[in-house]
Amino acid sequence: MTTSVTRNRENTRTRLLEAAAQVFAEVGLDGATVEAVCERAGFTRGAFYSNFESKDELFLTLAGSVADVRVRAVRARVEELAATGALADGCDPLVLVQQVMDAGGDDRLDVMLMSEIRLRALRDEQFGAGYLAQEREMVAGIAQIITDIVAAGHLAVRLPAETAARMLMVIWEGMAVRGAMAGQDAAQLRHAGTAELGNFVQLLLEQ
DSSP, X not given: OOHHHHHHHHHHHHHHHHHHHHHHHHHHHHHOOHHHHHHHHTOOHHHHHTTOSSHHHHHHHHHHHHHHHHHHHHHHHHXXXXXXXXXXXXXXXXXHHHHHHTTOOOOHHHHHHHHHHHHHHHHOHHHHHHHHHHHHHHHHHHHHHHHHHHXXXXXXXXSOHHHHHHHHXXXXXXXXXXXXXXXXXXXXXXXXXXXXHHHHHHHHBOO
16 A cells, blocks of 8 residues: 555545544534534545444544543653653652643543443443453553653552553543533543542552
8 A cells, every 4th residue: 555545544534533523522422423424524435434344433433532642641741740850759649640631631522422432332242342442452551651650760659550540540531521510611621530630649659
């Protein structure tokens, strides 16, 4: 496959994902038909099915991109904090979490998308298997960040990296959902659960 063909395929997938996000924002997961996504993106059904097997695959991919953005933002912020010495012994966990959350986070649309994806996963075993595989990738990404912090000698933690990563993710996502339910805007959602995450990080760190 030539470079130009690969680039065109990537551009098509990107436009379909962007269109899916827009249609989802308007009508939700169930209402976001393949036809509606194709129309919004300006492609035929043939173009859609040459990139995705189904609407389920499209939205799992979209959810995966949301998760990837989360992890990349956290990694970049943690690397920045490490370079400035902010991860030294005795750092305030609440301040640390606040600084990490400043890197970005969910907006209301992301929270709604992930919530509907999980509901779909509960109803469909095959879809659920795909979602869980995707979630494992996200946990692995967070765990690698924790492992790198420990290996660099910045901090020591009481739990295995994967266990800590999964618990951090559960707290983060749970509080984001509750923040969205309470009508928080994007800026507020970035810090949803900051206190809870700070308390957990304090328990996580070896004294």
